[in-house]
Amino acid sequence: MPSSPASPIERITELTLFLRSSARPRSRREICTETGLYGPDWQSDTARKRFLRDLEDIRESGIRVTQRIDDDGSALYLIKPADAELTELDQLTDDERIAVQLASACINLDQDWDVTAVSKLDSPTDPAFEPIPVGEVSTWQVEMSVSRRLPELADAAASRSTVTFDYAGRERVVKPLEVIWQAGWRYLAAVDDDTVKTFRLDRIEGKVSVGRPDAFEPQPPVDWDELLPADPVLMAVDDDGETVCVIAVDERLAAQAEATRGTVRRRHDDGSIELEVRVRNRHALLAWLYELGRHARVLEPPEVIDALAESLAHLAGAGAEQTGTAPAGAEPAGKPARRAKKARRSGRASAGRASGPRRTFSDEFALLTAIVPWAYQRGGASVAEVMSRFNLTKDQALALLGPASAFEVRHLNGFAELGFALLAADVGDDQVVYTLDPSQIHMSFDPSITLDKPLKLSLREAAGLLLVGDAALTVPGADQGGALASALAKIRSEFGEKLKLSARVEQPIWAEALTDAIEARRTVRVRYDSRSSGEIVAHRLNPLAMRNLVGHWYLIAAPAGAVGEAGEAGEVSRYRLSRIDQLDDTGETFDEEYEWDESTFATAAEYAGAQRVVLSIPRADRRMVERYPAAVVLADSADGADGDPAVVEYNLRSPQILGQMLMLLGPDSHVVNVDELPGNFVSAGRDAAERILARYGD
Template sequence: MAKDTEKLIRQLSLISYLMAERRPVTATEIRRDVEGYSGMNEDAFARRFYADRAELESLGIALTVDKPADGIAEQENYSLRPENFHLPAIEFSDAELASLQTALALLDGEFAYAEPLRLALQQISWGRPSPLRAPDQGSVALGLTASAGGHELSQRLAKVETAIFRHKTITFDYYTMQRDEVSHRKVDPYHLLYRDGQFYLLGRSHERDALRVFRLSRIRGKVAYATKAEHDFKRPVDFDPRPYAHRAAWQMGDAEATAEVWISERIAWQIKRHFGRYGRVEPVADGAIVLYTDYAVSRLIAAWVLSLGEHARVLGPPDLVDEVAQRAALVGERHTGTFELAECVGSGPPPAAAEAESNGAGRRETAIRPERFARLVTLASVLIEAGRAGRTLQRDDVIELLQVSEAELREDINVLNVVNFGGGSYVLYAELTDDGEIEVDPEPYSDNFARPARLLPVEAKALIAAIDLIGEHIPEGSLAGAREKIVAALGEDPTEGGLHIASAGGDDSEIAKVVSGAIAGRRLIELEYYKANEDEFSSRTVEPYALTNGLEGWYVASYDPSAEGDGQRHFRLDRIKHVTVLDERFTPRPEVDPAAAVEGWLRTGEVEASRMARLWIAPERARWEREARRVTEELADGAIVVELPFKGLDYLVREVLKGAGESVVLEPADARDAVREAVSRLAPVR
């Protein structure tokens, strides 16, 4: 029998024994009665029992130790309080349970934490219809689901996740974009952050003896443990990941200075609502505002200001004013006359083929597989529930529920058949028949496993991460209420323990709540919408069908009856200035498919009827753009040429202005003219 299996049998039997005895017991009794310990000598038992206690405690299952007055270890008494193993009952409303069902349906298969999420939902919905059998829904569609992205990145994520949980120092080779070099790193991993479609690691770099942020996609090769020790470090008690999740792009690093950015009245509402949290907002004359925001990278704050066109200008500090002016002048200069390219020395790499990921059981391979302990506890509860109800289970249903292969299911059942309370009292006996059924005979004391167990750290983390990823975008019911109840039952917020989901760009939770209610009630909504491409406001009355997300944020998928031709439209939530729910109801149109765009432009950015622009990227910016764009030419001076799909010239102009002088349109010609004209309209420096 494998050592891992022996350990699991010992730990589950220890839990069973302590809960069945319902009294403090001595180490001598544990060694005599608990499966897996009886054959050990005293030294071996002491080591194994200490290690098992420590591992159970790391899983949130803490044994109570009563120490004798004279301090003799052999006379210590051990017990397991029911509340230290069982999850408190959570009274979800029907709407909350429906929203959790929808969350799993949306994320299952592509969420990096999909498997522990399934186990967590099975536990918290105890006694209610299983959220794993959710009805089909079409009111939410996700283009981005926090998947790891490819087999190699999935492996890195899984290794880092385990290292965070076990407090293990890791080593890896890392490509530093700023210095354009690969170097070896040794890191104490503290926390994972998911932001803008990427996973980041927050940890102490031994080379710098300081906290650093590492993007997982820039790790090269394998992630390895630095030592063979059980634990290597303790995370500082004052470590707080939240500031890293709520920073603007220009704030990722040590603050250099504070920018003063004037914003015109036309978009002041939008900047205040979506960027005000990155600094301080003060109103000025004519409805304009000034945003005071710290910045660590001057180029990034300059690029953001330039992308806002004539509606923004930098007031200070002087160095930043000068940089923005110089970059704006450079954009205009490079779009005047003919732009000369260096010699082409090669074509760009072909697009990476999507990996077909499978774990051998015909399913997509997810990045994070839950601890087998969690799977066994969940399986035990499922088997006992069926046995007590006198019904058999279908093998394929259990395989789907736990996302395991048939071989793994057989092995797990064999392990549970050995787990006992001591004295020949077993938890259950289950048998997998030849016709694909599972017959269960629970023992009288199996009630210890007939209640939901506490969520293990990775399960709790997966559950809250899923809620935070989707946010207030499920019309079936609010996830906020469900989140509060789950955190209260757990006794802590799992986001503090290793994974934080940053707020998505292009989002607005208050607008989302209003629109969600209209979708659920099938009511028309009236929008005051800012069309950034044309720099104008429009009023629309539309039928809302679903909330969808994509590369640039969240949208309401809708139908505009007044539009010519196909009336299906997507409106970005952060561009909706006002929304009003009307009394008038609508009947859903069968031709409207809100999820149709998910596999298209929401993920790729290539909208229907797009044109293709060729952009030159300066050598100093080329390595960043390689990660995001389709490279078609490598030039002798280190510059590259990329392709960028666009539908409207205004969108392309904003993207080029965002390039801050390091992006140049080569073609089409009308786009070069549009960029030059946009530069001439930039707000003057004062």
């Protein structure tokens, strides 16, 4: 019998296998006395709560625990084999399994959901099937930060259960409709006060309470293009409705402007164009005009030109020199809060693995119950192979597998271990094993194994597959009618009634040309709108990969003819695709091999020498600035009529970026920590406004 008290992961694992192997439902008394998992004080209130929490963790992992009431009023528990064994993926063909694995290799969630789910795809019908290793070479990758609340809210939307949570300082009771990942953020669309609104998942405060199913009538499908347009110019925050503006763009930036938004009304012989652009947010239009600089000008309508000139005059007079203070209760800003990202080895990038979000006991249970059958079905596996497949460090892998190898599981004929051991050839001392290289430590199995088959997919694992699949179908070169699409259709047929969620990744400009150049290893010539100099700069680049970071696409490339790592001559750098004005394939190939640290490109906010900038942002405009990743939200106002601002900290490397942000947010936003900033940051708003005003004379 296991020693008491057992660790949480041991309790959850052994309780699952005990209930699954039992021939009849068991009471809590029987479970506690026969397994010893809850110690001699199993009748205490503390032990009862622990038992119920363990049952909840098991259910959260996707396993249904059947519960009924006995004649004496006590609850009886049982896990039926059909409710524990994986069946949802049996219908997938091997091509579909490979397609889902490739999607997971290229779409990097910062949770383990897709990793444990994909490991269950490695049991093919075809003996010649070769599983895709984690970190398979890929032309492109997307970093997706998800929220642990995402599956719960997507489930509530599917079951039409009302949801209660605190948001922006007050309690909300909403009708959830769908969850979406878009442009680096997670949103819930829900009916609140008879209006469809969006809620950022990371801004939901405290606990989420889910009501009973079928609490409201089916609602119309969410029109995400209207509710949450990817183009900030179409994101309505003004009271002036929608206006069609005509914008002249000269020949230098005509191609970039045309690829970004609008339709061409007229082309001129010199290469310049006139664009018709739908505008719902004039601040966002100003930010785009600032990006285009002296190369663009609004031609009509006159009332928009007058309104823009008035706003620009205000900004030019105040600029970033306005000062403010954080609302009461705001914490002093220290070092920026960082979100650790799960790093995967990709292409020729070299990167250590970040620790990622802290794993809960249910996460560890999901990992353990995925690793053991995965390794068993291969006839054993080294710890190094486990680390690679499940994105674990050596310490993480051994901390999970070492104790688990000694877990005792109650059977009808007594106790047995899980059925595997960590061994190394010619090593007799168990403790010495842990000091060896992971490739020398092996999971060895015996016939008594009690966890030989994968367990059912949890809602989180299903959400992981749907997210990476949806995202992969929207990236360059995706085959909308291929194996991945058919695999997702089958997965949705199993989970579509349980999860209402989707993911949209913005299609980058130059995607097709760059994909071809990267795969053929051909040098490209680009004209790049440099934020540091404010000028268009020509580069000859060896393209290496494309990355979507915090919702923005970047080219990872090195100067042609130079080899080096970041920080050295010829360093591998990133270039924002939306700032490439022109791209030409030189036809020249390159043979140089490059290495880069993927972690240096982890977020779009972290730059060497970046300035800490604190902005006061009006509530109505906050969504507009979400395209720039915040380091810290220092304070958030109550959701009242007073419209108190949010105070947000950013790490910015150039005053040009700050100027664009102030254009985007308008005259009611300002910099709070003016005294801490150098002069070019202090005047960023004024300089940006004057730069645009110069195009309009008086």
